[in-house]
Amino acid sequence: MKIGxxxxxxxxxxxxxxxxxxxxxxxxxxxxxxxxxxxxxxxPNFLPRIWFHEVDVGRYPLFEYPPYDLALAVxxxxxxxxHQLDVLHCHYAIPHATSAWIxxxxxxxxxxxxxxxxxxxxxxITIVGQERSFFTITRFSIEKSDAVTAVxxxxxxxxxxxxxxxxxxxxxxxxxxDPQLFDRARHxxxxxxxxxxxxxxxxxxxxxxxxxxxxxxxxxxxxxNAAVPSMLVMVGDGPExxxxxxxxxxxxxxxxxLFLGKIDAIAPLLAGAHxxxxxxxxxxxxxxxLEALASGVPVIGANAGGLPEVVTEGVTGFLHPVGxxxxxxxxxxxxxxxxxxxxxxxxxxxxxARRRFSQDAVVAQYxxxxxxxxxxxxx
Numbered sequence: 001m002k003i004g005x006x007x008x009x010x011x012x013x014x015x016x017x018x019x020x021x022x023x024x025x026x027x028x029x030x031x032x033x034x035x036x037x038x039x040x041x042x043x044p045n046f047l048p049r050i051w052f053h054e055v056d057v058g059r060y061p062l063f064e065y066p067p068y069d070l071a072l073a074v075x076x077x078x079x080x081x082x083h084q085l086d087v088l089h090c091h092y093a094i095p096h097a098t099s100a101w102i103x104x105x106x107x108x109x110x111x112x113x114x115x116x117x118x119x120x121x122x123x124x125i126t127i128v129g130q131e132r133s134f135f136t137i138t139r140f141s142i143e144k145s146d147a148v149t150a151v152x153x154x155x156x157x158x159x160x161x162x163x164x165x166x167x168x169x170x171x172x173x174x175x176x177x178d179p180q181l182f183d184r185a186r187h188x189x190x191x192x193x194x195x196x197x198x199x200x201x202x203x204x205x206x207x208x209x210x211x212x213x214x215x216x217x218x219x220x221x222x223x224x225n226a227a228v229p230s231m232l233v234m235v236g237d238g239p240e241x242x243x244x245x246x247x248x249x250x251x252x253x254x255x256x257x258l259f260l261g262k263i264d265a266i267a268p269l270l271a272g273a274h275x276x277x278x279x280x281x282x283x284x285x286x287x288x289x290l291e292a293l294a295s296g297v298p299v300i301g302a303n304a305g306g307l308p309e310v311v312t313e314g315v316t317g318f319l320h321p322v323g324x325x326x327x328x329x330x331x332x333x334x335x336x337x338x339x340x341x342x343x344x345x346x347x348x349x350x351x352x353a354r355r356r357f358s359q360d361a362v363v364a365q366y367x368x369x370x371x372x373x374x375x376x377x378x379x
Contacts, residue, residue, distance in 0.1 A: 001370055002031045004079055004114075006072065006100070007091040009040040013287040014121035017151075017175050018091040019043050024178075024363045026050045035079055037068065041264055053079050069095035069102075076103035080114045087370050089117045090145070093124040094134055097141035115373045118145040120170070122284030125150075125159050126305075127211075139163040147373045149173045151285040152306030158284075171369065174309070175287050176362035179354045181267050182294035189272025191233070191258075196272070199256075200230040200336050203273040203297070205266060205288040206280075208238025213302070215240075215247040216279035216325050220300065222251040223329030224275075228336045232257045233273070235266060270295035274342065275332050281322045283307045293317070294353035296346040300332045310357075316349040 007018035090096035276292035278301035299317035318331035
């Protein structure tokens with residue numbers, strides 16, 4: 001098959017999943033075309049059967065805000081026409097699925113066509129899509145897609161609740177991991193031993209948006225560190241980083257917290273972690289948590305959104321009510337204080353991630369969906 005993929009190429013879960021999906025599809029013999037405004041951050045410079053098509057928005061004084069959605073639609077139309085694509089797979093409902101609909105209508109005016117598959121990742125449904133300015137176009141874009149998937153049961157149910165979506169059949173296809181990439185034994189922890197010492201390593205990876213509640217991450221760590229000598233490694237960047245830094249200073253643990261900023265290669269870092277903290281008040285899936293589990297890192301977090309679909313309570317981690325930093329810390333302290341219990345949970349985490357979220361199984365689900373969607377278009 002010839003498949004076009006559009007995603008947000010910058011740091012974040014949806015872009016990471018879309019890129020890894022494209023790489024896996026190409027490895028299975030498909031032709032994959034990424035169509036976006038810059039090369040996705042997890043896409044190497046060259047791989048067989050993968051093309052990157054940049055969207056040039058242009059800069060004109062008339063436009064106070066450059067119309068990326070229209071430029072994207074034009075580029076989609078060109079790539080589908082010139083390379084005879086079978087499917088456009090849009091990760092995020094707006095503007096990607098909207099642009100795909102425009103591109104498809106342009107193709108149909110020329111006796112062409114393409115099938116549009118839209119994957120919902122989270123904030124396109126739970127936050128952005130429900131804003132009054134975007135609600136109607138989000139629902140329209142979902143309803144006009146030929147197939148729609150969501151990354152969790154929670155997100156599928158939230159889509160139905162918020163948008164209704166006449167005629168929509170939202171199929172759940174979970175995010176996935178490459179078991180080899182997140183094999184703890186394959187990596188050497190990159191932080192120097194003189195920095196870590198004998199301390200336990202707690203880790204958090206996110207885009208530091210308010211929904212991630214990064215002050216809670218620091219709060220949990222401060223309580224754990226008071227009982228078990230530890231350090232906190234914060235990976236990523238975003239608007240709440242300053243708040244997290246301030247919280248570390250206020251709680252007197254700043255010297256034990258390391259802010260690394262945005263890092264693409266997270267598998268080596270996870271290989272040295274003992275606990276992963278994810279305290280979000282909304283989490284449509286929790287890709288970073290899954291990557292931690294695959295690396296044998298138990299997860300301590302908030303019982304919110306789709307995270308309970310990823311973390312098996314008491315087996316691969318512990319989840320508590322949003323904001324209950326005392327309970328989260330207590331679970332972390334208990335686990336880190338019992339090496340045998342930690343090892344059992346670490347082994348269970350890695351095994352469960354590979355069993356339920358393996359790349360091969362999930363990519364095969366997407367292949368089947370593409371084939372069904374293409375076949376339906378021929379009827």
